[in-house]
Amino acid sequence: xxxxxxxxxxxxxxxxxxxxxxxxxxxxxxxxxxxxxxxxxxxxxxxxxxxxxxxxxxxxxxxxxxxxxxxxxxxxxxxxxxxxxxxxxxxxxxxxxxxxxxxxxxxxxxxxxxxxxxxxxx
Amino acid sequence: xxxxxxxxxxxxxxxxxxxxxxxxxxxxxxxxxxxxxxxxxxxxxxxxxxxxxxxxxxxxxxxxxxxxxxxxxxxxxxxxxxxxxxxxxxxxxxxxxxxxxxxxxxxxxxxxxxxxxxxxxx
Numbered sequence: 696x697x698x699x700x701x702x703x704x705x706x707x708x709x710x711x712x713x714x715x716x717x718x719x720x721x722x723x724x725x726x727x728x729x730x731x732x733x734x735x736x737x738x739x740x741x742x743x744x745x746x747x748x749x750x751x752x753x754x755x756x757x758x759x760x761x762x763x764x765x766x767x768x769x770x771x772x773x774x775x776x777x778x779x780x781x782x783x784x785x786x787x788x789x790x791x792x793x794x795x796x797x798x799x800x801x802x803x804x805x806x807x808x809x810x811x812x813x814x815x816x817x
Numbered sequence: 818x819x820x821x822x823x824x825x826x827x828x829x830x831x832x833x834x835x836x837x838x839x840x841x842x843x844x845x846x847x848x849x850x851x852x853x854x855x856x857x858x859x860x861x862x863x864x865x866x867x868x869x870x871x872x873x874x875x876x877x878x879x880x881x882x883x884x885x886x887x888x889x890x891x892x893x894x895x896x897x898x899x900x901x902x903x904x905x906x907x908x909x910x911x912x913x914x915x916x917x918x919x920x921x922x923x924x925x926x927x928x929x930x931x932x933x934x935x936x937x938x939x
Contacts, residue, residue, distance in 0.1 A: 712894075715894035816925070
């Protein structure tokens with residue numbers, strides 16, 4: 696496996712509303728197209744209320760043969776979900792696959808570009 | 818009042834966690850600095866769990882003398898909050914101030930730039 700054989704897991708909260716979960720799945724598809732060769736695959740996953748779960752999403756990537764997984768929280772604030780719940784879910788797979796690096800990137804809301812994006816909407 | 822005497826109300830869900838609400842208040846400050854003369858003021862407001870509420874935020878802008886208010890949802894998906902709850906809160910003030918245009922812009926998650934911003938985090 697090459698050093699670039701890396702999967703990107705886009706993690707959203709998950710909603711009882713199917714259309715909201717589909718928005719996340721579509722986002723992952725758009726990101727896959729934009730990422731090009733940077734990531735072998737870009738896969739959506741959900742903390743709650745939708746599938747796949749975070750562990751199942753990571754498992755899917757590992758079974759597809761990647762040598763590394765980056766978890767990217769699609770969240771606006773650094774609350775309990777980002778600080779505790781997502782790391783706890785990721786740790787399940789870190790323990791199971793100690794030889795595969797699984798990192799957690801910064802959450803969307805931490806990016807200074809959000810202010811520009813918001814102003815672009817008005 | 819000039820035609821550009823417009824307030825921007827950045828509306829977040831609101832959290833029991835004070836630091837998350839402060840993140841939104843800081844975002845509004847950054848947006849105010851970036852917006853320059855486009856908006857007379859950029860003010861945060863919250864649907865639940867934090868203050869000011871949306872009606873109170875709009876009232877604050879109107880009392881400050883603006884002739885127009887744009888409400889911008891800091892939300893990732895078009896769920897019930899964006900589709901129903903925010904418009905219902907805004908309607909309270911539209912009824913009270915029928916001569917002041919109060920519009921609701923698209924929500925953050927609808928912007929295609931989100932995919933690029935997410936990829937910039939990894």
